[in-house]
Amino acid sequence: MTITLHVCVTCRRGLPDADDSPRAGAALHQALVRAGMPDGVRIVAAECLSACDNGCNIALSAPGRWSYVYGHMDPEAHVADILAGAAAYAAAPDGIVPWRERPVIFRKQSLARIPPLEPAK
């Protein structure tokens, strides 16, 4: 199954916009694209995940699985961990990754999760 990594590209990360620099969310999206997606992960830019006080924000979703939203993602520090966490979500048959196998940033910086629309298969 291909899962989706949503990245908010409009996030300012609580900072005023500087005219000549990309937004923090766009920088995170670019850094992730440059790093390359793991197997089974597609990246999709989102315009606002409505968690602006906690940016940068990402979300993971896939049909029949819980969706997860994570905050306080750092475009410089967290790219490798985000990709590892997305890969683990893609690889878990039901999307539920054992707690200890989740990156620390996913364990500590969860904003919310939403049940699957249909029971997980």
Added chain:
Amino acid sequence: MTITLHVCVTCRRGLPDADDSPRAGAALHQALVRAGMPDGVRIVAAECLSACDNGCNIALSAPGRWSYVYGHMDPEAHVADILAGAAAYAAAPDGIVPWRERPVIFRKQSLARIPPLEPAK
């Protein structure tokens, strides 16, 4: 279309558990069930929406629509507003309710939203 109102029933709302009282999330769920669901809304109990610092928590979701998570829901004060907001979400063809038509608690207490799995129809 029937949309789903998820209510976290395990939420302690940041308070220590008292042995003889239901959890705040369970109380919210019970109050909503008692009030009755609007047309097109089904209520589903969820065990933890992973937003424990911001409880009580609810989420709205439906196929092809953005999902929304709201926090700091009050089992005594917010039942009518939650039901009005869920009804508006159910009635909007794409689930995107005009800003001014959303209850204030939905405008002010958004925790996150997640894009639809498929493009909204």
